[in-house]
Amino acid sequence: MRPMVRAGRQILKTAAGILVISGLGYYLIANHEPYPATARNPVFLLAPEDRDFASPGTGRLVFPDDHGSHRQSGSEVWQLIGHLRTIEGERFGFEATLLRVDLDTDPSRRRSAWATDQIFHLSYTITPFNGTDIYRDRETSRQAMRLAGYDPQQRKIWVYKRELKFHESGPQMPIMELMIPDSAYPARLEFSRAKPVVVPSFPAPFRYYALTRMEARGSLTISGKDHAVSGAAFFEHGWGQVPLGGGQLVRNRFLLQLSNGVDLILLQSRRRDGTGKAVNTGLLVPAQGKMRTFEPDGLRIDPSGYWTSGASGIRYPLRWRIRIPEQALDLDLEPWRDNQESTDLLLAWSGMVSVSGHSGATPVNGFGHVQLSGYSPPARN
Amino acid sequence: MKRCIDLRITRILLVALVMTGACEQRTVEPEIRLPALGFVPATVQRAGDPQAGYDALINRPYITCGVPYSAYRRSASRSRPEELLPGRSPQNRDLPYLFTSRTTEKNVRLISSNCLLCHAGYFNHKLIIGLGNEFLDFTNDPSVNAEQMGTYIEDEEEAREWKKWADRIAIIAPYIKTDTIGLNPAVNLTFALMAHRDPETLAWSEKALMEPPSEKPLPVSVPPWWRVKKKNALFYNTEGRGDHARIIMLAATLCTDSVEEARRIDTLAADILAYLASLEAPRYPFSINAGLVEKGRILFEQHCSRCHGSYGTDASYPNLVFDYAEIGTDPGLAKFFTSPENIRFVRWFNRSFFGENSRGEPAPGYIAPPLDGIWATAPFFHNGSVPSIEGVLDSASRPRYWLHPEEPSDFNQNTLGWNHRVLDHGKEKAEDKNERKRIYDTTAKGYSNAGHTYGDPLSREERSALIEYIKTL
Numbered sequence: 078m079r080p081m082v083r084a085g086r087q088i089l090k091t092a093a094g095i096l097v098i099s100g101l102g103y104y105l106i107a108n109h110e111p112y113p114a115t116a117r118n119p120v121f122l123l124a125p126e127d128r129d130f131a132s133p134g135t136g137r138l139v140f141p142d143d144h145g146s147h148r149q150s151g152s153e154v155w156q157l158i159g160h161l162r163t164i165e166g167e168r169f170g171f172e173a174t175l176l177r178v179d180l181d182t183d184p185s186r187r188r189s190a191w192a193t194d195q196i197f198h199l200s201y202t203i204t205p206f207n208g209t210d211i212y213r214d215r216e217t218s219r220q221a222m223r224l225a226g227y228d229p230q231q232r233k234i235w236v237y238k239r240e241l242k243f244h245e246s247g248p249q250m251p252i253m254e255l256m257i258p259d260s261a262y263p264a265r266l267e268f269s270r271a272k273p274v275v276v277p278s279f280p281a282p283f284r285y286y287a288l289t290r291m292e293a294r295g296s297l298t299i300s301g302k303d304h305a306v307s308g309a310a311f312f313e314h315g316w317g318q319v320p321l322g323g324g325q326l327v328r329n330r331f332l333l334q335l336s337n338g339v340d341l342i343l344l345q346s347r348r349r350d351g352t353g354k355a356v357n358t359g360l361l362v363p364a365q366g367k368m369r370t371f372e373p374d375g376l377r378i379d380p381s382g383y384w385t386s387g388a389s390g391i392r393y394p395l396r397w398r399i400r401i402p403e404q405a406l407d408l409d410l411e412p413w414r415d416n417q418e419s420t421d422l423l424l425a426w427s428g429m430v431s432v433s434g435h436s437g438a439t440p441v442n443g444f445g446h447v448q449l450s451g452y453s454p455p456a457r458n
Numbered sequence: 459m460k461r462c463i464d465l466r467i468t469r470i471l472l473v474a475l476v477m478t479g480a481c482e483q484r485t486v487e488p489e490i491r492l493p494a495l496g497f498v499p500a501t502v503q504r505a506g507d508p509q510a511g512y513d514a515l516i517n518r519p520y521i522t523c524g525v526p527y528s529a530y531r532r533s534a535s536r537s538r539p540e541e542l543l544p545g546r547s548p549q550n551r552d553l554p555y556l557f558t559s560r561t562t563e564k565n566v567r568l569i570s571s572n573c574l575l576c577h578a579g580y581f582n583h584k585l586i587i588g589l590g591n592e593f594l595d596f597t598n599d600p601s602v603n604a605e606q607m608g609t610y611i612e613d614e615e616e617a618r619e620w621k622k623w624a625d626r627i628a629i630i631a632p633y634i635k636t637d638t639i640g641l642n643p644a645v646n647l648t649f650a651l652m653a654h655r656d657p658e659t660l661a662w663s664e665k666a667l668m669e670p671p672s673e674k675p676l677p678v679s680v681p682p683w684w685r686v687k688k689k690n691a692l693f694y695n696t697e698g699r700g701d702h703a704r705i706i707m708l709a710a711t712l713c714t715d716s717v718e719e720a721r722r723i724d725t726l727a728a729d730i731l732a733y734l735a736s737l738e739a740p741r742y743p744f745s746i747n748a749g750l751v752e753k754g755r756i757l758f759e760q761h762c763s764r765c766h767g768s769y770g771t772d773a774s775y776p777n778l779v780f781d782y783a784e785i786g787t788d789p790g791l792a793k794f795f796t797s798p799e800n801i802r803f804v805r806w807f808n809r810s811f812f813g814e815n816s817r818g819e820p821a822p823g824y825i826a827p828p829l830d831g832i833w834a835t836a837p838f839f840h841n842g843s844v845p846s847i848e849g850v851l852d853s854a855s856r857p858r859y860w861l862h863p864e865e866p867s868d869f870n871q872n873t874l875g876w877n878h879r880v881l882d883h884g885k886e887k888a889e890d891k892n893e894r895k896r897i898y899d900t901t902a903k904g905y906s907n908a909g910h911t912y913g914d915p916l917s918r919e920e921r922s923a924l925i926e927y928i929k930t931l
Binding site for chain 1: 532533534599601602605606608609610611612617620621624625628889890891892
């Protein structure tokens with residue numbers, strides 16, 4: 078027995094921590110149209126409040142097993158973000174998000190082979206650095222008839238023919254593979270670890286860990302043209318009562334990889350109605366050494382430029398200045414292009430950014446991925 | 459000694475007069491009387507029903523703001539059996555012991571912390587109501603998670619309730635952040651809430667109405683409730699005098715926004731106090747060396763009873779408060795309460811609804827507590843600076859730096875306290891944030907483990923015998 082009160086409850090207790098995964102849970106049932114701000118977030122229909130889930134626990138994580146699915150703990154999110162280059166210097170950003178949504182159903186009560194209690198969703202985006210096109214694709218299916226699921230023997234999550242596979246760790250060996258063979262934009266990427274796993278300790282009703290820097294290599298096919306690519310990637314995985322996007326909060330989330338080897342995961346939350354104060358949290362993984370977390374007053378995250386979406390009417394802060402005085406870091410973020418708004422899951426701006434700035438007196442640059450969620454379209458008259 | 463105390467009282471009264479004189483338009487502030495050291499006189503307490511008090515404590519929503527139930531459900535996994543309490547009402551039945559449910563007039567179900575958050579703890583894998591929880595972690599900014607709860611809320615009425623609660627948390631957050639796990643910021647929390655409430659109406663103000671307390675709370679260990687029945691005044695410095703039931707209602711000040719609401723909650727207070735006064739210390743659950751107990755009893759009566767009372771068939775408790783300079787334990791808390799800079803909080807209390815039948819009268823010292831069940835209440839002294847009874851009885855063995863354990867089950871039957879790692883460094887050399895918050899640094903201001911050296915002259919054998927006797931208390 079652990080007499081200390083469960084971590085999830087500490088939220089109510091004035092104990093605190095960081096919810097670095099917030100904003101990662103861009104759940105949803107397919108919804109091509111931006112949902113009006115006043116609408117009930119449909120994810121709440123999928124995650125009924127009276128459902129009990131086992132605690133995701135606080136024990137030591139074991140890999141590669143914990144890369145896989147945690148069926149007993151509610152819903153689950155895996156996310157890969159990367160920055161890839163061809164040998165010719167062409168640059169691509171990519172994002173692959175896998176969701177496992179636990180439904181409040183009992184398939185054993187139904188005779189149908191289609192009966193299920195889990196939905197898997199894989200969304201996939203390629204963003205060329207140059208040009209205006211963004212290539213998005215996705216699949217959603219149920220864990221029935223082997224349409225989607227997780228196979229613990231093969232350590233494989235799949236949605237139709239699309240797969241994310243995990244492997245035993247070894248020197249220079251890939252620890253995971255992403256295969257998207259049947260898309261209009263096929264991809265096959267493998268990832269090897271460049272830094273150890275970081276497991277932030279915080280009071281939250283879900284588990285989370287990240288590989289903040291992996292080496293990526295493989296191939297992308299866009300408009301019939303094959304590209305051999307290599308680069309760097311992030312991987313994140315969370316399970317349990319993962320915060321579902323929406324609710325009362327606007328969330329600005331930043332994943333940054335800097336040229337000096339530093340990686341940052343930062344989150345700024347504020348209320349949609351403008352009351353209260355913005356809360357900044359985050360962690361830093363140095364090139365070598367231990368991760369460190371920041372207190373809310375240890376970070377400054379300020380918008381420096383805006384863009385209004387023609388599709389949703391939402392005004393997003395797309396340019397940012399981030400300052401971490403303790404690390405003498407002063408960074409500017411510039412989007413690869415303004416229009417990276419996504420309506421795949423929740424309505425959000427989710428896209429690639431370039432990073433420039435200083436670490437002390439030393440210039441640094443890098444790439445990043447920013448997710449801006451919870452913004453409301455302007456009210457209609 | 460008496461002259462010294464008189465001078466202190468004069469100085470405080472002088473400051474009070476100066477402050478009163480500076481505000482010509484304001485009501486003349488009542489005099490703050492600092493009590494004499496020595497015997498603490500008894501006050502007749504309101505009669506109450508302990509059984510009704512238990513029901514009120516675990517079922518009635520005396521803390522009236524909180525998190526919407528729907529958000530609680532989405533952010534918490536199911537309660538474990540050992541967290542459930544007998545006697546809970548249907549809407550509280552499935553909640554862990556430290557939460558209570560309330561439904562507002564607009565039909566929003568809220569979940570609030572109750573008194574057991576701080577006043578129930580585990581010992582030997584068993585939840586004990588009344589045992590101070592020495593494992594709460596107040597080292598982080600609580601407003602971060604209070605704000606994050608908004609992600610689980612869709613309904614507008616629920617959002618309104620969440621914002622009310624989160625706004626309060628955001629305002630008090632700077633005053634309740636401790637630097638060491640297990641230490642309780644209740645004193646600073648109460649003072650911060652006073653700073654934002656009108657003492658006459660109890661109306662809440664986003665803007666502070668008087669200067670809030672320091673943002674560095676002094677370390678306080680949570681005393682066990684079963685001492686309530688013996689003590690003539692509440693709290694370490696005996697500042698809670700008069701109607702104890704009214705004083706314990708201070709726990710509801712986070713959300714109580716009017717005198718009318720306070721009077722409603724006050725109808726529960728006498729019963730709750732009667733329940734607290736009915737609590738007995740638990741019995742020592744491990745073996746006791748009976749051969750040493752009698753020797754220990756004789757030593758106890760020779761060296762401890764004068765201040766801490768006697769136990770067994772002819773039990774008595776003297777209710778004595780001693781000058782901090784005489785005891786020698788860290789003076790920070792006693793000085794804090796009685797300093798001219800902080801006397802405004804005592805004045806607020808005495809002017810408020812809470813001071814109608816009770817008085818804030820902090821003594822410039824510490825009361826020698828009853829020692830019933832003392833073996834279960836590590837760490838020791840008012841600031842939790844000594845991790846075992848052995849250390850209390852032998853000041854040379856007290857660690858300067860020690861690591862707060864992660865589990866209350868890590869109990870040492872020989873030393874009567876927690877197993878702990880002694881360190882050769884303070885927080886500045888901690889390996890990481892998690893270790894930093896677990897390091898108890900007795901060289902920090904307010905954290906001293908000095909004083910109470912009364913056990914030092916005893917031999918090792920005598921201390922062992924005394925420890926065996928203490929197990930029987």
